[in-house]
Amino acid sequence: MDVTKRPGGRSARVRDAVRQATLAELAEHGFRGLTVENVAERSGVHKTTVYRRWGNVEGLIADALELAAHEPWPVPDTGTVEGDLRGVVELVRSGFEDPELGPVSSAFVAAAMQSPEAARALHAFFEARHDQSAQVVRRGVERGELPVTVDAREVVRVAVAPVYYRLFVAHEPVSREDAGRAADAALAAARAGVL
Amino acid sequence: MDVTKRPGGRSARVRDAVRQATLAELAEHGFRGLTVENVAERSGVHKTTVYRRWGNVEGLIADALELAAHEPWPVPDTGTVEGDLRGVVELVRSGFEDPELGPVSSAFVAAAMQSPEAARALHAFFEARHDQSAQVVRRGVERGELPVTVDAREVVRVAVAPVYYRLFVAHEPVSREDAGRAADAALAAARAGVL
DNA sequence: ATCCAAAGACAACTCCAGTTGCGTTAATTT
DNA sequence: AAATTAACGCAACTGGAGTTGTCTTTGGAT
Numbered sequence: 001m002d003v004t005k006r007p008g009g010r011s012a013r014v015r016d017a018v019r020q021a022t023l024a025e026l027a028e029h030g031f032r033g034l035t036v037e038n039v040a041e042r043s044g045v046h047k048t049t050v051y052r053r054w055g056n057v058e059g060l061i062a063d064a065l066e067l068a069a070h071e072p073w074p075v076p077d078t079g080t081v082e083g084d085l086r087g088v089v090e091l092v093r094s095g096f097e098d099p100e101l102g103p104v105s106s107a108f109v110a111a112a113m114q115s116p117e118a119a120r121a122l123h124a125f126f127e128a129r130h131d132q133s134a135q136v137v138r139r140g141v142e143r144g145e146l147p148v149t150v151d152a153r154e155v156v157r158v159a160v161a162p163v164y165y166r167l168f169v170a171h172e173p174v175s176r177e178d179a180g181r182a183a184d185a186a187l188a189a190a191r192a193g194v195l
Numbered sequence: 196m197d198v199t200k201r202p203g204g205r206s207a208r209v210r211d212a213v214r215q216a217t218l219a220e221l222a223e224h225g226f227r228g229l230t231v232e233n234v235a236e237r238s239g240v241h242k243t244t245v246y247r248r249w250g251n252v253e254g255l256i257a258d259a260l261e262l263a264a265h266e267p268w269p270v271p272d273t274g275t276v277e278g279d280l281r282g283v284v285e286l287v288r289s290g291f292e293d294p295e296l297g298p299v300s301s302a303f304v305a306a307a308m309q310s311p312e313a314a315r316a317l318h319a320f321f322e323a324r325h326d327q328s329a330q331v332v333r334r335g336v337e338r339g340e341l342p343v344t345v346d347a348r349e350v351v352r353v354a355v356a357p358v359y360y361r362l363f364v365a366h367e368p369v370s371r372e373d374a375g376r377a378a379d380a381a382l383a384a385a386r387a388g389v390l
Numbered sequence: 391a392t393c394c395a396a397a398g399a400c401a402a403c404t405c406c407a408g409t410t411g412c413g414t415t416a417a418t419t420t
Numbered sequence: 421a422a423a424t425t426a427a428c429g430c431a432a433c434t435g436g437a438g439t440t441g442t443c444t445t446t447g448g449a450t
Contacts, residue, residue: 009417011427032309037407046429051408053427106308109364113305114227119366126365157365158357158380164364165356169304170321171314181389185353188387189380205446206397232437241399246438248397 015063017043018050022064027100031107036060058115065108065121069128081140085159086183088133093163093179109168130156137190150190158195159186210258212238213245217259222295226302231255253310260303260316264323276335280354281378283328288358288374304363325351332385345385353390354381 021043076087134152216238271282329347
């Protein structure tokens with residue numbers, strides 16, 4: 001989705017307007033209620049333009065996802081791996097509870113399940129997130145809290161996985177305690193040398 | 196979706212035909228390619244009938260899901276918790292690789308993200324699955340392999356979560372080794388007393 | 391055996407997501 | 421600053437998902 005020929009000016013403005021409109025529509029009506037026409041109307045861009053450049057709803061989401069992937073996110077630094085990893089998982093959990101971010105994030109996950117394009121974008125997003133979050137594990141290793149053999153990214157995956165599993169697969173509520181327990185479990189496994 | 200007034204005869208035949216057709220269409224074209232019209236044609240039931248009884252695509256999936264929830268599934272019994280839990284997770288993983296079951300299972304997860312009705316059905320499905328799978332953990336406790344304080348269902352959740360997370364959220368491939376490691380991690384946490 | 395009501399079949403219709411062809415605007419090139 | 425052309429806007433069109441009204445079938449009761 002990189003614009004090569006005419007990056008500046010009108011094209012860029014159109015793209016920004018559509019991206020903004022996509023996020024706004026997503027926050028309001030979720031993935032189900034996202035239509036190309038609504039995004040077009042909201043952005044002030046004609047619907048044929050949107051169809052030609054983004055193809056369909058999944059394309060819109062994939063593009064908006066790239067935007068989100070580049071936003072840095074606040075990795076905790078409490079002084080201990082336990083505090084940091086718990087912080088990371090809790091950050092994920094509370095993000096989905098947020099009335100603003102929640103629907104948008106959920107929409108990303110839903111869209112990626114139906115569109116290879118969105119799936120690739122989401123994959124890249126999580127690659128970046130895993131890298132950033134793995135930092136808390138690496139710091140723990142440096143402090144001697146964890147064995148040097150740990151796979152930092154894998155610890156992060158195992159820590160956050162139960163939150164996503166509950167939310168999007170089993171459709172169970174996820175409490176603060178659930179999130180903390182998931183972080184602790186990943187940590188216990190890391191300490192035991194299995195991750 | 197329980198039929199009270201006219202359970203036997205034509206209504207039951209129609210329901211079975213539609214359920215079968217839904218599963219077949221799902222296996223062939225996935226969730227994206229599932230349309231009410233195709234299911235109607237394949238089942239030999241008129242499309243208006245399908246619309247009136249199932250409402251939409253999500254309704255079809257929710258109904259098919261109930262069918263799947265009642266099918267028993269082979270809980271491993273290898274003699275050790277480690278072997279059993281690894282078996283459970285590997286069963287989940289390989290299920291999604293199966294060219295027949297994979298698309299259907301994926302469709303269930305995708306549908307549940309967009310339809311409260313399908314979400315409820317999937318929730319019930321996993322409740323049942325967790326109960327059945329927790330058996331391997333409870334046996335482990337009886338053998339003295341795990342502390343009596345463990346939450347058997349939670350161990351199962353933490354064990355299988357990384358597989359679903361990789362598949363449906365991060366969109367990474369899931370190897371046999373990844374599945375085994377996830378099971379081991381849950382077990383290590385359980386032994387450490389955090390689950 | 392007859393009757394009744396619930397469920398299904400059928401055809402015609404509506405509506406809106408997505409498409410197409412063409413004219414217009416504006417960003418870039420020379 | 422004139423020319424070029426990619427990108428956008430516009431209006432009309434298409435197709436198919438979903439709806440509605442009505443008639444027919446059939447399961448079950450009397």
